[in-house]
Amino acid sequence: MALSPYFTPSPDGDHAFTVEAPKIKFGHGSLGEVGGDAKALGVTRAALFCDPKIAELPAAETVQAGLKAAGVDVALYTDMEIEPTDRSFKAAADFARDGGFDGYISLGGGSTMDTAKAANLYASYPDDFLAYVNAPIGAAKPVPGPLAPHIACPTTFGTASECTGIAIFDLLEMEAKTGIANARLRPSLGVLDPGVLESLPAPVIAANGFDVFSHAFESLTARPYSQRPRPEDPTRRPLSQGANPYSDLACKEAIRLVGDHLVRAVNDPQPEDYEALMFAGMLAGIGFGNAGCHVPHAMSYAVAGLVKDYIPEGWATNAPMVPHGISVIVNAPAVFRFIGAACPERHLLGAKAMGADVSGVAPEEAGAALAERIVDMMRQTGMPNGLQGVGYDESDIDDLVAKSAPQRRLLDNAPQAIHEAELRTLFRDAMRYW
Numbered sequence: 001m002a003l004s005p006y007f008t009p010s011p012d013g014d015h016a017f018t019v020e021a022p023k024i025k026f027g028h029g030s031l032g033e034v035g036g037d038a039k040a041l042g043v044t045r046a047a048l049f050c051d052p053k054i055a056e057l058p059a060a061e062t063v064q065a066g067l068k069a070a071g072v073d074v075a076l077y078t079d080m081e082i083e084p085t086d087r088s089f090k091a092a093a094d095f096a097r098d099g100g101f102d103g104y105i106s107l108g109g110g111s112t113m114d115t116a117k118a119a120n121l122y123a124s125y126p127d128d129f130l131a132y133v134n135a136p137i138g139a140a141k142p143v144p145g146p147l148a149p150h151i152a153c154p155t156t157f158g159t160a161s162e163c164t165g166i167a168i169f170d171l172l173e174m175e176a177k178t179g180i181a182n183a184r185l186r187p188s189l190g191v192l193d194p195g196v197l198e199s200l201p202a203p204v205i206a207a208n209g210f211d212v213f214s215h216a217f218e219s220l221t222a223r224p225y226s227q228r229p230r231p232e233d234p235t236r237r238p239l240s241q242g243a244n245p246y247s248d249l250a251c252k253e254a255i256r257l258v259g260d261h262l263v264r265a266v267n268d269p270q271p272e273d274y275e276a277l278m279f280a281g282m283l284a285g286i287g288f289g290n291a292g293c294h295v296p297h298a299m300s301y302a303v304a305g306l307v308k309d310y311i312p313e314g315w316a317t318n319a320p321m322v323p324h325g326i327s328v329i330v331n332a333p334a335v336f337r338f339i340g341a342a343c344p345e346r347h348l349l350g351a352k353a354m355g356a357d358v359s360g361v362a363p364e365e366a367g368a369a370l371a372e373r374i375v376d377m378m379r380q381t382g383m384p385n386g387l388q389g390v391g392y393d394e395s396d397i398d399d400l401v402a403k404s405a406p407q408r409r410l411l412d413n414a415p416q417a418i419h420e421a422e423l424r425t426l427f428r429d430a431m432r433y434w
């Protein structure tokens, strides 16, 4: 393949990749246009989803005023959970079903945007809650038809939920994070206004920034699409199709922007940092939406799902939880050390883009060099010290392995085989970094 030796064809591997592009509006002041956007999509009565903290921000007033000025009737819903659960998804679906809405606006982080996606789905096509949930936990039933228009306006920059057809939640009875994944869940429009990030607490900026980096770097180092077995039905390529030249483009730039801006954005933020990080988050979303994440994200679902008593500072909650970006980055350095040899040139590229001096670093040290740089950045941004920093110890490793081993969609997207034995090594290495 002329574009990169990483995509050298293999006999049984796929010969093509697809490009999914979300519809996005990006720029200062774009939240003031949401009313017109909703009207253009034919919305006459909108449910506006905000968490209670966001409902108090000027951005919520901007959006509500814009909707009203455009003649769109609006009902505000704030009764959601940060890191949503099946309980909060069901409550939001009840609200949506009873409200007679023909459109949805979400203004908030991933928790809010995902809640609106689920509410839209269950109000449009009511079914058993587990019907649409990813297999093997749910039945992964395809969404029967198009959903009502949904304009997603992120107030964080990590999840890229505005770009994806994914809604993630905690299934309480199984203590597991899982989700609903279907292209029809992708919002009709994402509206990214960087000014809205100015009120984000520093720990949330750090967690989001590492989530962006992880989306981009996992997509960059995912198994190349040309090594993934060719699908029997070419119309059914998986969402996680593996690294490809299109996702590479977006991911490389996302990593560079995080490397240039994250530490300052946490410690001494300047307006240009918000713009850079919001754009990076969008690029990484395009990257992982077309390539897919792998091991750090697969491990993160166990880290978040099995939380004991860790209560993060900076999040509007008193309940124990490991925020998503933290649950990912505590695993990442251990993973890079382990898989660096599978694609050393990409690990070197990542380390350099994140600001490491890689002159003289041999290919076999590439994973360790990136891990060292990420650990430095975790320390400079107040992240917890590995799994111990979020309340785990060696006695939890069996449970962490058992909960992450079934995440085959993600694990099979890694550049090398990862099964229970490898996960055990990785969780052990991720316990503590300094």
Ligand SMILES: NC(=O)c1ccc[n+]([C@@H]2O[C@H](COP(=O)([O-])OP(=O)(O)OC[C@H]3O[C@@H](n4cnc5c(N)ncnc54)[C@H](O)[C@@H]3O)[C@@H](O)[C@H]2O)c1
Pocket: 051, 053, 054, 082, 083, 084, 108, 109, 110, 111, 112, 114, 155, 156, 157, 158, 159, 160, 161, 164, 165, 166, 167, 168, 169, 196, 197, 198, 199, 200, 201, 204, 208, 314, 315, 316, 317, 324, 325
């Ligand atoms: N759908 C997807 O594709 C996808 C991808 C990755 C993660 N997720 C999910 O997204 C969720 C995490 O979302 P998140 O990290 O965006 O944050 P969040 O929605 O959980 O919010 C985190 C905290 O920041 C506050 N906050 C948000 N924006 C703010 C602002 N501008 N100013 C002040 N405070 C603000 C919130 O009130 C909350 O307390 C998790 O449930 C995760 O699993 C979804």
Ligand SMILES: [Fe+2]
Pocket: 158, 159, 211, 215, 297, 324, 328
């Ligand atoms: Fe993520």
